[in-house]
Amino acid sequence: MMNTLQSLSILTFAVSLGFSNFSQANQSQANQSQEGNEQVFFDEFSYTDVKSFNSNGWKARTETGHPGIAGATWSAEGLSFHPELKDANRGAIRMSSVTAGGGTNTRHTQFCHKRKYLEGTYASRVFFRDTPTYGPDGDEVIQTFYTISPLEFPLDPSYSEVDFEYLPNGGWGSDSSPAMWTTTWETFQLEPWTKVNEYTRKEGSYAGWRILVMTVEKDEVNYYVDGKLISxxxxxxxxxxxxxxxxNLWFMPKGADGSIGPVDSDELREYQQDIDWVFHIANDIITPQQVLNQVASLQAQDIKHIDGVAERRPALPSPCGL
Known part of the structure; x- marks a missing residue:
C-alpha cells in the first residue's frame, strides 16, 4: 500500500482500501451545498502565482530564527506552484530548501495559514523525498505538516503544537535511518533547551505520496499515515x-538533541516537498476514510478552496515564526 499511493487518485485510493460505499457516499456528499461546509477548510493548492495564494490567507515565513541552522534565511523564494503535476488533482505547491552547510548559504522554507484552528481533524496529501534534488546526500533535513501557536514566554503552559515530521536521514540523536516522528508539545524553552512533549518515532522510508491525518481532542491526539494509526x-x-x-522544510543544526547536523560539504544541495491538498474540519473527529470521502466530494463540486472556519474578532496575530 505504501507504494501504490504514489500513483493512485483519491477515488482509486479509497477503493483500494476497501471503501465499498465510497461511490455512494461521494455522490451524496457531492450534492452538499456550500452552506454545508461552515466548519471546513480546504485548499487544492491549484495556484499559479503568489498573489492568489496570499489572497486566500496563506503567507510565506520571512522571520529568521528557530528552528534550523543559525543565520539561515526563511523566504518565499522556496515556494513554487506546479499545475503540471499529473499525480496531483489540480497540481501542487512545492517547498524547496537549500544549504551548503552554513547559515549564510542556507534557505529554509515555510508557509502558514491563519491562527484559528484547535480541535477537529486535520489532513494533507504530501510527497516526501529521501534524497536531494541535487548535491550530496545525508543532511538531517525535516519535512513537515503541523499546527502551532506562538510561544508567549519560555515554558508557556498554554503553548500548543501538533507535528508530523519526516526525517529521511535521521536526526535528533537517532541513527541515520529514515523515520516519521509525531510530536505533541506541551511547552519548551530555547535557553537552556528544555522540552515537555510526547513523541513517537516510526522507522522506515515514507518517500512518495502520503495521506497524513491528525485528530485533536481535549483528551488525546491521534496520528494516521495512509489510513493507519501510528501514534x-x-x-x-x-x-x-x-x-x-x-x-516547512528545514535543516537540523549540529547539537540539536544530539543531532550531527549538515554533512561535511560546502557543495550546495536542495531538498523538496510537495503538497497536493490540505483539509480541516473544526470540532469534528472523523476517520481517514471520511476525510477522503469529503475531499473527493469537494473535488467533485470543483471546489478548489473553501474557508468556513470562523476567525476570532479581532483576528489573532498569525506569525509563521515563533
Whole structure:
C-alpha cells in the first residue's frame, strides 16, 4: 500500500482500501451545498502565482530564527506552484530548501495559514523525498505538516503544537535511518533547551505520496499515515490554544538533541516537498476514510478552496515564526 499511493487518485485510493460505499457516499456528499461546509477548510493548492495564494490567507515565513541552522534565511523564494503535476488533482505547491552547510548559504522554507484552528481533524496529501534534488546526500533535513501557536514566554503552559515530521536521514540523536516522528508539545524553552512533549518515532522510508491525518481532542491526539494509526498522545500535551496550519522544510543544526547536523560539504544541495491538498474540519473527529470521502466530494463540486472556519474578532496575530 505504501507504494501504490504514489500513483493512485483519491477515488482509486479509497477503493483500494476497501471503501465499498465510497461511490455512494461521494455522490451524496457531492450534492452538499456550500452552506454545508461552515466548519471546513480546504485548499487544492491549484495556484499559479503568489498573489492568489496570499489572497486566500496563506503567507510565506520571512522571520529568521528557530528552528534550523543559525543565520539561515526563511523566504518565499522556496515556494513554487506546479499545475503540471499529473499525480496531483489540480497540481501542487512545492517547498524547496537549500544549504551548503552554513547559515549564510542556507534557505529554509515555510508557509502558514491563519491562527484559528484547535480541535477537529486535520489532513494533507504530501510527497516526501529521501534524497536531494541535487548535491550530496545525508543532511538531517525535516519535512513537515503541523499546527502551532506562538510561544508567549519560555515554558508557556498554554503553548500548543501538533507535528508530523519526516526525517529521511535521521536526526535528533537517532541513527541515520529514515523515520516519521509525531510530536505533541506541551511547552519548551530555547535557553537552556528544555522540552515537555510526547513523541513517537516510526522507522522506515515514507518517500512518495502520503495521506497524513491528525485528530485533536481535549483528551488525546491521534496520528494516521495512509489510513493507519501510528501514534496516540495524551491529554497532558493536547493543544489548548488556537493554532495556525503550517508546512516547512528545514535543516537540523549540529547539537540539536544530539543531532550531527549538515554533512561535511560546502557543495550546495536542495531538498523538496510537495503538497497536493490540505483539509480541516473544526470540532469534528472523523476517520481517514471520511476525510477522503469529503475531499473527493469537494473535488467533485470543483471546489478548489473553501474557508468556513470562523476567525476570532479581532483576528489573532498569525506569525509563521515563533
Amino acid at each position: 496516540t498522545h495524551s491529554e497532558n500535551v493536547a493543544p489548548e490554544k488556537l493554532m495556525s496550519i503550517n508546512f
